[in-house]
Ligand SMILES: NC(=O)c1ccc[n+]([C@@H]2O[C@H](COP(=O)([O-])OP(=O)(O)OC[C@H]3O[C@@H](n4cnc5c(N)ncnc54)[C@H](O)[C@@H]3O)[C@@H](O)[C@H]2O)c1
């Protein structure tokens with residue numbers, strides 16, 4: 001008998017035009033003096049200004065200096081602004097990078113000026129329970145960060161990328177509006193879409209898997225296999241965009257409690273050392289790990305492949321490899337001309353704690369075989 005606990009505190013609103021609800025949500029929750037943390041794309045496009053105008057004075061500043069794979073410095077700067085303007089809530093608009101920066105800053109800003117998120121980044125030191133209320137509006141169909149209790153940050157000076165988990169990081173509201181993803185370029189659509197696939201598969205085979213999350217994983221994976229190729233081929237295919245947004249938030253629910261596993265563990269050094277975007281980095285190893293895990297957990301990974309209409313796990317892994325190729329995503333590391341020292345460092349750094357959630361023990365030998373094929 002498997003015992004499990006499921007909980008999710010975020011109110012999820014999935015609706016075309018969901019942005020229009022912001023003013024009413026602020027009114028209903030008596031939220032004022034907020035800061036909009038916006039992806040730079042939306043600061044440039046004018047949407048950030050439009051949202052501020054529509055909020056009728058309840059948003060008093062905009063922070064948009066968020067880099068992809070947000071850094072500890074982005075978070076510190078965002079928290080400084082929140083403190084300076086005495087912010088009372090945070091509205092995050094963007095992909096995982098903007099949402100994660102906003103999540104971490106909305107807690108850090110409750111600490112005295114001069115505090116740094118570095119104190120809590122991969123150190124085991126717990127953040128305080130104080131935080132500002134958070135509303136998340138995702139603009140990629142990728143991370144599911146709008147429903148997770150995690151913020152993934154990078155520290156370029158220390159060469160580190162790692163998640164911070166904290167109950168404060170659950171948004172009060174996730175507003176999912178598929179129209180916001182129409183402007184995502186094809187390559188980013190492909191990479192973020194395969195991040196969704198990794199969240200669902202890894203949540204399913206994680207050692208922490210549980211039934212509600214399994215059901216979410218299967219649902220999200222059906223959608224990714226059916227609709228991601230369409231969303232990549234034509235960004236204006238609104239049905240494909242809607243289905244990928246649905247897959248993204250539901251895959252977020254699939255991995256949030258069970259946690260991610262081998263492909264996410266490897267993605268951290270692949271991104272830190274070679275600057276490979278998050279989803280593309282996760283996708284590089286997922287078909288390899290599917291083959292490694294195929295007979296794990298009494299055959300339930302094979303059952304997953306069958307549920308999804310594949311003859312077996314190998315056929316599912318072949319289809320993932322084919323999608324990566326069709327989308328023009330990276331499948332090897334040849335152009336980095338890895339010397340032995342860099343290769344060893346990549347293998348060692350891939351043993352991130354999330355690796356321990358993989359159903360099969362991932363040894364150095366397995367990693368050397370996998371990366372050796374990409375070299
Ligand atoms: N917190 C979590 O639960 C969680 C889960 C998985 C990944 N992550 C993290 O999230 C980050 C990646 O987030 P992401 O994949 O969403 O990418 P991102 O937020 O870094 O955005 C990628 C690029 O797309 C642009 N962009 C975003 N939305 C756009 C839109 N609608 N139109 C045009 N351009 C747009 C951005 O400006 C950026 O250049 C990584 O740091 C990753 O580790 C977090």
Ligand SMILES: [Zn+2]
Pocket residue numbers: 143195198199264278282
């Ligand atoms: Zn991810």
